[in-house]
Amino acid sequence: MLKLKSLFVLVGSVLGALLLVSHAQGSVVQALALNELVLHADQIVLGRVLFSETFQCPDGQFGTWHRIQIEEDIRGIPEDESEVIIETLGGRIGDLAMHVEGEPAFSVGERVVVFMRGGGPYTAARPVGMGQGVMRVRTEQGTETVTQSREGMLLMRRSGRGGWQKSVGALPIKERLDAFLSKVRFLLQDGAGGDDE
Amino acid sequence: MSSRAFPSAVLVFAVFACIPPSDVAAYCRMTTETQAQVGDAPCVETGAPFFWKHPCLSYAIDERGSRWMTNEEIEEAVDLSFETWENVDCGGSPPNLVFTPSGPSTCRRPEFNNNGNVNTIAFLDPWGNPCADRNDIDYRYEPFALAVTIVWRNGSSGEMFDADIMVNDQLSSSVNAGGPYANCPDTGCPPGSAGSPGPSDLRSIVTHEIGHFIGIGHSNIEDATMYAKTEQSSVSNRTLAQDDINAVCDIYPPGSLDQFCDATPLGGLGLNCETDEFGEPVACDEPGSVPGNGGGCSGGGCSAGDAPADVPWATVLLVLIGLAAMRRRPRRRHA
Numbered sequence: 001m002l003k004l005k006s007l008f009v010l011v012g013s014v015l016g017a018l019l020l021v022s023h024a025q026g027s028v029v030q031a032l033a034l035n036e037l038v039l040h041a042d043q044i045v046l047g048r049v050l051f052s053e054t055f056q057c058p059d060g061q062f063g064t065w066h067r068i069q070i071e072e073d074i075r076g077i078p079e080d081e082s083e084v085i086i087e088t089l090g091g092r093i094g095d096l097a098m099h100v101e102g103e104p105a106f107s108v109g110e111r112v113v114v115f116m117r118g119g120g121p122y123t124a125a126r127p128v129g130m131g132q133g134v135m136r137v138r139t140e141q142g143t144e145t146v147t148q149s150r151e152g153m154l155l156m157r158r159s160g161r162g163g164w165q166k167s168v169g170a171l172p173i174k175e176r177l178d179a180f181l182s183k184v185r186f187l188l189q190d191g192a193g194g195d196d197e
Numbered sequence: 198m199s200s201r202a203f204p205s206a207v208l209v210f211a212v213f214a215c216i217p218p219s220d221v222a223a224y225c226r227m228t229t230e231t232q233a234q235v236g237d238a239p240c241v242e243t244g245a246p247f248f249w250k251h252p253c254l255s256y257a258i259d260e261r262g263s264r265w266m267t268n269e270e271i272e273e274a275v276d277l278s279f280e281t282w283e284n285v286d287c288g289g290s291p292p293n294l295v296f297t298p299s300g301p302s303t304c305r306r307p308e309f310n311n312n313g314n315v316n317t318i319a320f321l322d323p324w325g326n327p328c329a330d331r332n333d334i335d336y337r338y339e340p341f342a343l344a345v346t347i348v349w350r351n352g353s354s355g356e357m358f359d360a361d362i363m364v365n366d367q368l369s370s371s372v373n374a375g376g377p378y379a380n381c382p383d384t385g386c387p388p389g390s391a392g393s394p395g396p397s398d399l400r401s402i403v404t405h406e407i408g409h410f411i412g413i414g415h416s417n418i419e420d421a422t423m424y425a426k427t428e429q430s431s432v433s434n435r436t437l438a439q440d441d442i443n444a445v446c447d448i449y450p451p452g453s454l455d456q457f458c459d460a461t462p463l464g465g466l467g468l469n470c471e472t473d474e475f476g477e478p479v480a481c482d483e484p485g486s487v488p489g490n491g492g493g494c495s496g497g498g499c500s501a502g503d504a505p506a507d508v509p510w511a512t513v514l515l516v517l518i519g520l521a522a523m524r525r526r527p528r529r530r531h532a
Contacts, residue, residue, distance in 0.1 A: 027345040027409075028402050030374040040372070058482030059328035060308050089338075092352045097229070098309075099247075099348040101409050102339070105230075118337075130339045151241070152227075152414070154405055154425050156343065158369065158394060 027102030031155035032129045034170040038187045040128045041115035043076035045084055046137070046181065049106045054091030062098035064091035065124055066106045068114065074184060086116060087124035101152035104131040111137035113146060113180070132169060137177055144177035224423055224444035225414030227348075229355045240414060245355035247348065247412030252293055252449050253458035257300030257468055259319035263366050265377040266399065268301070274380050275318055278403040281435065282411065285442050292445045293452030294411065297460040304470035306481070307361035309349035313467020314359050316410070318403070322366035324375065328481035338363065343374045344402055346409040358463050360410045362403065369394045378402070381432050401434035413444045 038044070047068040054064045066086045070077060077084065090100040104127055106112065115133035119125025127133035134149040148171040155169055171180070230244030258275055262268045279296040305319040305327050321327070325337050338345060342365055349359040367375035379386065379396035389395030401422075408423045416423040418440040420433065437445075473479055 027339075028343040028405065029339065030341040030343065032341060057329070059306065059326070060310060060481075061326065061328070090347070095352045096309075096358075097350050097352040099227070099350060101227070101346050101348075102342065126337070126339075129341045132341075152409075154415075156374075156397075 027100070027130065027152060028154045028156060029102055029130055029132070031157040031169045032132050034183065035187050037115045037128055037133060037170050038075075038184060040117055041075065041133070043084065043116045043119060043125055044074040044114070044184065045070050045077060045116075046072040046074065046111070046113050046177075047084065048111050049108050050083070051108055052091075052106055054093050056093055061089070062091040062093060064088050068112065071111070072181075074113075074181065075188060084114075084116070084119065085124040086114060086119075087126055102130040103152070104134040104149045105151065106134075113137065113177075113184075135171060135180070138174075145174045146177045146180045147171065147174040223418050223440045224416040224421065226444075226448065227355075227409065227412050227414045229350070229353060245353065246448075247350060247355045247357055248448060249294075249411065250356050251459075252411075253295045253297070253454050253460045254316060255297045255299040255460035255462060255466065256316040256318060257298070257302035257304070259305055259317060260301035260303055261305075261320070263320035263364070263376070263378060264322060265366070265396070266379065270380055271320075271399065272298075274400040275403055278400050278407055278435070281404055281437060282407055282445055285437060285445050287442070287446035287451050290451035292449040293454050294445065294449040295454045295456055295458050295460065297456070297458075299460070299466065300468055302468040302470075303472065304468065305363075306470050307347040307363060308470060309359040309464070311464055313465040313470075314462040315466060315468055315470065316360050316462065317470075318362045318364070320364045320366035322375075324365045324367050324373070338365070340373045343397065344406055346406045348409070348412075355412075357412060362406045362410065364399075364402070383432060385432055398432045398435070401432050404437075405434050408441065408444070411445065412448060413441070416440050416444070 050067040052066045088103045090098040113135040115128040116125035131149040135146045225240035226246040228244035304317045344364045350357045365375040369375040377396040378399040381398040415425045421438040421440040422434045
């Protein structure tokens with residue numbers, strides 16, 4: 001009887017603790033799988049954020065340019081380019097800020113893998129799928145890992161029948177950077193990225 | 198509990214408690230932190246949290262509506278969504294949060310300026326900033342977004358000045374999110390077919406977006422309206438979970454606001470941001486229409502803007518006109 005009671009206490013403790021640490025994750029955004037991120041990206045780079053600067057358009061909207069120093073061109077970067085500019089909506093100037101839920105933030109000095117669309121000489125690119133197109137590189141115990149940025153997004157996904165279904169997105173859990181980049185390159189070779197590669 | 202079981206239980210609890218404490222958090226608050234989130238923490242816990250200093254707020258639906266629903270259907274969905282948050286029971290009293298429908302508006306611009314403002318809910322087809330050149334990168338909103346909430350706030354304190362919800366009204370496709378939208382039955386939205394996407398429940402989408410409208414971020418709790426994933430067929434986001442209730446009650450604890458409070462936006466109410474009193478289009482870059490000097494976008498580095506600290510006297514008349522135009526509908530606010 002005592003053993004049974006102890007078992008209940010243990011199970012109860014486990015369940016209680018699990019409840020406390022139950023996992024989870026703004027703007028309502030269609031979840032993109034990795035092959036879709038690759039498909040819709042004109043440019044893919046691994047790089048380091050040099051600085052971010054917010055500007056104001058004549059209509060009053062704010063935008064922010066993030067300058068990324070290219071460490072590795074994975075797709076679409078002209079040979080002589082050493083940096084790319086990524087534009088996100090919103091930003092802060094003085095005491096006024098425009099905040100767009102779901103737009104990715106960048107920290108100066110951090111390393112990122114970015115899937116971008118648009119852009120070109122003298123023009124900024126946009127991350128694909130808002131924050132989904134930004135993967136953050138971290139070094140943990142000597143191993144470089146990559147995690148997807150999903151801040152401020154409610155992810156949804158259309159099923160083949162036209163309805164929506166849950167999606168884990170392109171990178172549900174952190175991965176080794178080298179393994180992730182291999183997958184991206186494989187998708188590019190496999191044609192997921194179109195025929196310009 | 199037996200003396201033998203107790204240490205084991207403590208040990209098991211301690212092991213699970215060693216999982217990063219940030220995972221324990223439920224709802225999050227939106228904050229002024231602009232740096233990237235580091236680690237696995239679900240919440241950004243630095244920076245000042247967003248809040249409405251005077252949480253008596255008006256909102257207006259753009260009169261051009263959506264291609265998928267009638268204006269009456271949209272109004273019903275949006276009003277019920279706001280009421281869902283407003284009528285929460287915070288221990289016997291509602292939160293100190295009042296929403297007043299005004300309008301309809303004529304404003305698809307997510308702007309904040311000195312000449313009158315409106316917290317607008319607009320449906321955009323094409324899905325882009327109507328003020329920008331369609332060939333310009335600044336024109337495009339994220340094609341895979343169904344809706345975005347754009348908040349104007351104080352740069353350092355997190356005080357919110359204006360919030361606009363923009364809904365992607367284009368037909369959903371493989372390269373574009375969007376409609377159709379509907380007020381789905383309580384049993385869920387009907388599925389679509391391969392060539393014809395099923396509708397999304399507008400009320401579920403708007404209820405989630407209103408959470409951001411009042412400064413709530415995402416939650417860890419899967420059944421919460423503010424959880425970051427959902428299914429199209431589900432209408433469960435219409436109903437707030439305890440975690441959502443905790444969020445709104447913590448941020449806006451019961452207070453003295455009632456349905457007759459002054460819901461005039463900062464800078465005055467301006468229901469029409471696109472044409473002037475003579476029906477002439479208001480240019481997007483009209484001098485003085487934006488905080489600061491309007492600036493320009495060349496080179497990426499532009500003008501600094503200041504929040505409208507003092508409401509110009511000239512706008513007082515507009516405010517009064519706006520107040521007169523506000524159509525206050527009876528609210529179903531619970532005692």
